[in-house]
Amino acid sequence: MEFNITIGLEVHVQLKTATKIFCGCKYFFGATPNTLVCPVCLGLPGALPVLNKKAVDLAIKIALSLGAQIQERSVFARKNYFYPDLPKGYQISQFEYPLAIGGELPLTDNPKKKIRIKRLHLEEDAGKLLHELPGGIKSSDSLVDFNRCGVPLVEIVTEPDISSPQEANDFLQTLHQMLIYTQTSEASLEKGSLRCDANVSISPSHSSKLGVKTEIKNLNSFKFLQKALEYEIDRQVEVIRSGGQVIQETRRFDARTGKTYPMRTKEEAHDYRYFPEPDLPPLEITNQRIKEIAMTLPELPWQKRTRFVNHYSMTYNDAVILTSFRELAIYCENVLRKAGKIEHKKIVNWLKTEFIKELRNYKDFKYAPSEANLVKLLQLIETGRISHTAAKEIFEKMWGNNTKDPEQLAKEMKLLQIKDTTTIEEWVNEVISSYPQQIEDYRKGKKKIIGFLIGKVMKLSGGQADPRLVRELLSKKLNSN
Amino acid sequence: MGFTIKDIAYIAKLARLELSEDEIEQFSSELSKVVDYFNQLALFEEEEKEIKTLPSVLERDDNISVSLSQEIVLSLFPSRIDNFLVVPKVRKEE
Ligand SMILES: [Zn+2]
Numbered sequence: 001m002e003f004n005i006t007i008g009l010e011v012h013v014q015l016k017t018a019t020k021i022f023c024g025c026k027y028f029f030g031a032t033p034n035t036l037v038c039p040v041c042l043g044l045p046g047a048l049p050v051l052n053k054k055a056v057d058l059a060i061k062i063a064l065s066l067g068a069q070i071q072e073r074s075v076f077a078r079k080n081y082f083y084p085d086l087p088k089g090y091q092i093s094q095f096e097y098p099l100a101i102g103g104e105l106p107l108t109d110n111p112k113k114k115i116r117i118k119r120l121h122l123e124e125d126a127g128k129l130l131h132e133l134p135g136g137i138k139s140s141d142s143l144v145d146f147n148r149c150g151v152p153l154v155e156i157v158t159e160p161d162i163s164s165p166q167e168a169n170d171f172l173q174t175l176h177q178m179l180i181y182t183q184t185s186e187a188s189l190e191k192g193s194l195r196c197d198a199n200v201s202i203s204p205s206h207s208s209k210l211g212v213k214t215e216i217k218n219l220n221s222f223k224f225l226q227k228a229l230e231y232e233i234d235r236q237v238e239v240i241r242s243g244g245q246v247i248q249e250t251r252r253f254d255a256r257t258g259k260t261y262p263m264r265t266k267e268e269a270h271d272y273r274y275f276p277e278p279d280l281p282p283l284e285i286t287n288q289r290i291k292e293i294a295m296t297l298p299e300l301p302w303q304k305r306t307r308f309v310n311h312y313s314m315t316y317n318d319a320v321i322l323t324s325f326r327e328l329a330i331y332c333e334n335v336l337r338k339a340g341k342i343e344h345k346k347i348v349n350w351l352k353t354e355f356i357k358e359l360r361n362y363k364d365f366k367y368a369p370s371e372a373n374l375v376k377l378l379q380l381i382e383t384g385r386i387s388h389t390a391a392k393e394i395f396e397k398m399w400g401n402n403t404k405d406p407e408q409l410a411k412e413m414k415l416l417q418i419k420d421t422t423t424i425e426e427w428v429n430e431v432i433s434s435y436p437q438q439i440e441d442y443r444k445g446k447k448k449i450i451g452f453l454i455g456k457v458m459k460l461s462g463g464q465a466d467p468r469l470v471r472e473l474l475s476k477k478l479n480s481n
Numbered sequence: 482m483g484f485t486i487k488d489i490a491y492i493a494k495l496a497r498l499e500l501s502e503d504e505i506e507q508f509s510s511e512l513s514k515v516v517d518y519f520n521q522l523a524l525f526e527e528e529e530k531e532i533k534t535l536p537s538v539l540e541r542d543d544n545i546s547v548s549l550s551q552e553i554v555l556s557l558f559p560s561r562i563d564n565f566l567v568v569p570k571v572r573k574e575e
Binding site for chain 2: 023
């Protein structure tokens with residue numbers, strides 16, 4: 001039996017604000033527990049929430065990047081549930097009237113496939129619960145850190161358009177890239193500023209009915225998302241093949257075992273009794289505000305890729321590599337623009353191999369040579385003044401000091417090719433007089449011996465003579481007499 | 482609108498309230514009265530348009546203000562370990 005896979009994701013994104021969504025507490029990952037809190041985010045009686053404008057602006061920016069429809073009017077709502085990480089007993093979220101609806105995100109591996117976005121809304125994060133003592137000691141209690149309470153979040157819910165674990169991974173990677181490009185979030189899975197839940201169901205290919213879905217919570221790495229889904233799909237297939245039925249439930253993924261396990265949730269846990277937040281009037285967003293934010297949007301990664309393919313005639317895969325983050329894309333484009341007549345293909349090759357190799361070594365863009373200096377280096381290769389191999393050596397030396405001039409370096413490293421015909425002719429003459437036997441053989445028809453003679457001239461030049469010129473001058477001499 | 486005994490018991494459970502049978506009885510009529518009041522408010526539906534023109538929520542600038550001192554925060558916790566609030570275990574290991 002073949003199965004269709006249906007996956008939908010719910011992604012939580014912490015917004016890159018200085019303060020929380022409803023109070024002026026700052027937040028950063030790793031702070032001393034319970035030091036970044038105030039009466040508002042602790043839910044002390046009488047404290048009132050005041051909405052952070054920056055959080056709204058960033059949420060709009062994300063929504064616009066996804067092509068979602070910003071709603072003229074959205075409403076905050078209380079989502080009621082009891083859990084120790086939620087001191088108010090409710091989370092301020094948006095329910096019936098979210099900030100934005102619709103939109104889509106194209107996948108990177110298969111850009112023709114676009115995952116539709118169902119909705120995007122603003123809410124506050126909850127605190128953090130620890131189930132063991134610091135240092136990993138087992139504890140019969142749970143520990144609460146309220147620092148994260150009230151950190152602004154955007155929740156992005158996709159339509160169930162994703163049809164494989166790889167596609168889910170692709171979606172999250174592409175979304176992550178967009179968040180970094182737009183500087184709307186740190187988007188760090190490790191630090192919890194990007195978190196993902198996945199809904200997955202399977203159904204026999206011949207059936208048009210959707211299967212029963214399970215929800216896997218808190219997938220905190222790209223790899224875990226894919227692994228958890230792979231495991232969960234196999235598990236569901238196994239259940240159905242053995243004649244059983246998948247139960248709708250929430251599961252968690254254990255990275256150590258690579259398996260998902262049911263989470264114990266009470267049956268009425270999903271009755272959140274939403275109602276409009278009485279402390280916050282509806283949020284109205286003017287067209288003017290949307291326009292202003294739209295103007296701050298950078299070119300998005302998938303737009304850059306399309307343009308790179310069209311403008312610089314590179315392959316889609318190369319465009320994916322060169323746009324992997326914004327700084328790199330801008331750098332590459334500057335080099336391509338400044339490089340004049342040099343063929344794009346040669347530049348792209350250099351960028352995606354040599355440049356990326358060094359960037360991986362240095363791990364920070366600040367060590368990269370300036371765009372102008374890289375262009376100079378490429379021009380030295382183009383005009384034959386240095387060999388490709390020499391260029392690689394020089395390029396290595398250009399890192400860590402971006403003012404180093406490649407031509408100067410080539411001179412210092414004695415890698416500039418000598419193209420002066422008088423000088424080369426002197427070496428040619430010297431070789432001809434030192435190897436009379438070989439010259440005779442050549443003239444008798446053993447043409448291959450020229451390779452040996454070129455080698456001798458190159459050696460005399462200390463490897464610096466332009467090999468093309470050497471061959472040219474040598475054959476001219478050998479054939480003239 | 483009438484609330485059944487079952488409704489009240491369910492709501493009480495969600496709200497983590499322990500009610501006696503007498504109290505459940507009592508609230509089923511009292512809560513019905515409260516909710517009925519909203520039916521009266523629904524008569525104002527005609528004026529909804531005006532309500533929609535209320536000013537939008539006020540937004541503040543993203544400026545940091547001082548959080549509570551550690552001393553105050555920790556004094557609010559009935560039980561603590563280091564800087565953490567201690568609560569009964571909430572997740573069962575399977
Ligand atoms: Zn606060």
